Amino acid sequence: MLGVGSMGGAILTGLRAPEVQIVRPIAVTTKSAASAAKFAGAADVTAAATDDDAAANRRAVAGAGLVVLGVKPWLIVDTAREIADALAPGAIVVSVAAGVSTAAIEAVLPAGVAVVRAMPNTPSHIGLGVTGIAAGATADDAQLELVRRLFETVGSVLVVPEEQINAVGAVSGSGPAHVFLFVEEMIAAAERLGFDAAAARELVRQTVLGSIELMRTTGEDPAQLRRNVTSPNGTTERSVAVLQEGAWGELFDRAFAANIRRSEELQGS
Ligand SMILES: NC(=O)C1=CN([C@@H]2O[C@H](COP(=O)(O)OP(=O)(O)OC[C@H]3O[C@@H](n4cnc5c(N)ncnc54)[C@H](O)[C@@H]3O)[C@@H](O)[C@H]2O)C=CC1
């Protein structure tokens, strides 16, 4: 795994679970020595920093069947180019980068190396991620299945056509940020009602955690769960009506469109 920051690190945490059957140690690389040092003494991971060893990425992928590129989008093609002739024949290269197409990566890799694009999210850190995966031109069903199993170690997986991967990024890849923004705004509004920061945080955090857990454990439709709170002619009806005046549907359409536009720009970067 080349690059184990927020996203790569979350996937790595899932892969390190003892029940995951995988060849160990998992070879990872980071840019800085300080990041690599966090794995010092780990029996299941070997880490090397590209700042220390310019050949760290090439060494890490030697003999690997599955290589995950977890670097920033604008480094993906250069990183793929850098490791191209160190890859084992038949290796699968998975990119988690926003925007960058499988074709752009395939173009710098030797024939016989399969490329798969994945769009995971950070709840993968606790095994509750959701990842969209899409096969490149040469990845066959068995290779895609292996990548599915990789991401199933950290949550659920949806196979989508590559044209939809940017949309997966908007909905679930970036999704945790949208949820946290909602929580931040609710806390700030609670503070404006006069609650101190600790009380506002407790009221909102527990409401959000409890609501999500209710949705998970009951399996109920969110609209029904909302109706369960909304007494006819009660208080919720009034606040929900005000929120709906905010045209959330249109707001989300615009937010997702902006997100997808940025993925398209990153493709060209
Ligand atoms: N953060 C998120 O929620 C999500 C991120 N992604 C994608 O994941 C990728 C990484 O994003 P983050 O984890 O957020 O960034 P990050 O900055 O937290 O992690 C990037 C990692 O790459 C390492 N790195 C930099 N140059 C390197 C090199 N030449 N060789 C090896 N490692 C190198 C850095 O040390 C760092 O560990 C991006 O392409 C992004 O589009 C995809 C889905 C969600």
Ligand SMILES: O=C(O)[C@@H]1CCC=N1
């Ligand atoms: O913000 C980003 O570009 C990355 C991709 C999806 C989530 N984080």
